[in-house]
Amino acid sequence: MRITNMLHFSEYHRFVVTRDFSLSSLDMKMLSTIYQPMIGAYAVSLFHTLFLQLPADKVGTSLMEQQRKLFLALELETSESGRKFFIEQTSKLEAIGLLRTTRRFVEASDDYVYEYTLFAPLSPNEFFKNQHLTLLLRDKVGKYMVFALRDELLLPEPDGLKEANSENLSVPFYELFRLNSQVVDLELEQALFESAASKPSEGRPEVAIKGFQYSDIIMHFPRESYNRSFVERLKYEPEQMAQINFVAKKYSLYLTDMCRLLDEEGVFAPDGALVLELLQHKANLVFRQDKKRGEERMRYRSKVEQVYAADSGDGGAPAAVEKSVEMEYYLEVPDIFQGECSQHQYNYILRNEPYTYLLEKIFSKGTVPDGLLDTLAKVDLNYGLSEEVINVLIHYLYVNKRSWSKASIEFSVTDMLAKQVGTYEQAVDYIREQTKYKEAKSTKNGRTPAGAGSARSGAGRGKQQKPVLPMVDDQSAAVAVRTAEEREAMRRRAQMLDGKM
Known part of the structure; x- marks a missing residue:
């Protein structure tokens, strides 16, 4: 029961109970052996109390009374703690499908009336077919106890009848009975219609099958x-x-x-x-x-369109609008482009030129490897990264000496796609974050990244991670020339130690 304001639920509010069943001996056993271990004895006691608001041999709706009657029957305090406990027990009954609580607003009394609709316990066959209830029972009593309860409540079919053929011998209604259609009783039909239309039947919610029938x-x-x-x-x-x-x-x-x-x-x-x-x-x-075949078809279709556009000579689509790069998003020119272009020209290339142009410059000594072209074509056509983002990725791989393997590229591309990197500015921010993270990790491990040696030396005289060890100078000391007598004495000393003398 969802109650947001406790003032809207108290022992002074009125209630009615609705049910269309009566408990049999099997239902009582299901409540005591199956449902009670799952929801507790208090919730089952509440179910019995609500059930007895109507005579056991009748169905329908009970008289409207105050909820004080339920509180006194369950020995609950008429306080906030008692109300919360009552709501907790009804919530357990609602969760396993034994109760549905409805709140109605009555204009005559300007107050709410709570309607408790009870449902019969599931039969053993239906219960053990319900996966959620069976797993909940297993969590409460254990797997082997579930097996024992199932064997106690469900009697198996004899082995001799399982494989036998069956034939339906039941007699249908109209083969045995004949209705008198000559007499029309309008009063009876009106009464039956009113009783049927007064309240539509609302059964348990069934599993809705969406998709294939x-x-x-x-x-x-x-x-x-x-x-x-x-x-x-x-x-x-x-x-x-x-x-x-x-x-x-x-x-x-x-x-x-x-x-x-x-x-x-x-x-x-x-x-x-x-x-x-x-x-x-x-x-x-x-x-x-x-998925693999679809990606291959997409790449093949793109290649065919490029070949057709080149043969037709119409230039294909109109030229794209040139995009400028702001100063804060400038990237450093790598060594391979030093002397060929300025920083402004290099960032213009990254922003506006296709990635194949950048690869040709990097692999200028020969042709670009086919495996790399296939990987980047997959990134371009299937993953949907723009040309400028791929160019920034290529710059990141080259400058940071990263691996050009397919696994390394797809790892970086997956990370960029997950972080919604789609523009040149976002790609630049991404590689700068990766560089800062790598430098911080190297510093934490005790290794000085390139270009940070002078910064560390002047960073103060704080605690050092490792003691300063003396360094051995790479200078060959003067070797003294030994005389013949000294060499002979050393030879004899060695022979004496070996036991030869």
């Missing part, structure tokens, strides 16, 4: 397939259909793709259950393969 899948599924019988069971398994549509939406699969995956071996367990992990693995492979 069972009829779509079974229509396109092969008849001779080994998994045909398992797919036919999906008509009565709405949760498995929801899982299939979730996988299809997650990996952007078409109906034909999903039918082909359901026809794969191992997608269904021997008991007919859907193996979700294997289905997602195979769907991921199909998704990656389709």
Whole structure:
């Protein structure tokens, strides 16, 4: 129950209880053995208290009374703590589908009236088909206790009847009964219409299947397939259909793709259950393969358009407008461009020229490697990075001596795409942040980055990370010339130590 203002909920407000069922012995056992471990005894006691507001042999809506009656029946304090506890217990009942709380505003009394609509506990078959409730029960009592409760409440079908053929022998209504259509009772029809239209029936919320329907899948599924019988069971398994549509939406699969995956071996367990992990693995492979083919088609189409534009000689699209670079976003000219262009000209090239022009300048001793061209073409055409951003990336790789491998480039491109880098200015800010981070990391590890030696030497006389070790001068000392007698004495000393003398 969502109550934002505690003044709108008190023991003085009135309430009604609505239900259209009566508790059977099986329902009572489900409440005590299944629902009570999940929500607690107080919530189950509240459910029984609300249930008894109507006689057990009747359904409908109870009389309007003050909520003080519920507080006294549950021995709750008529205070803020008691109200919060009552709201907490109703929230537990609402979360597991046993209660729905509605607030109505009555103009005659200028106050709210709370309507508590009760729902019958699920049958054992329906409960253990509900994945959320089963997992909650497992978290409360453990896996093996869930197995024990299921075996206690569900009696299995005899083994001899599982594989036997069945035939429906039930007699339909109109084969046994005949209605008198000659007499028209307007009073009866009016009374039945009023009772039916007074309040529409509101059952439990069902699992809404969005996406592929069972009829779509079974229509396109092969008849001779080994998994045909398992797919036919999906008509009565709405949760498995929801899982299939979730996988299809997650990996952007078409109906034909999903039918082909359901026809794969191992997608269904021997008991007919859907193996979700294997289905997602195979769907991921199909998704990656389709993505790779789509990228290849896009690059091939771009190459064809470029060749056609070059052959036609019409120049293709009109020339792009030249963009200037502000001074604060100027990048330093690398050594390979020193003497060829100024800083202004170099930044103009980065902003307005295609990345292939920059690569030709860097790899001027030969042709640009095909692998690098393919990687950057993928970045340009498939990932959608602009030419100016790619040029800044190339500048960053060259100046910082980064690897030109595909993995290194895609790592940087992925980071730029995730940070929404789309303009020249954003790309410059990005590489400056990366450079500062690298310098800070090097300083933290005790290594001085290039150009920072003088800054460290004059940074003060603070605590040093390592002791200053004496350095050995690279100067050869004068070697004294030994006489023949000294060499002979050394030879004898060595022989004596070796035991030869």
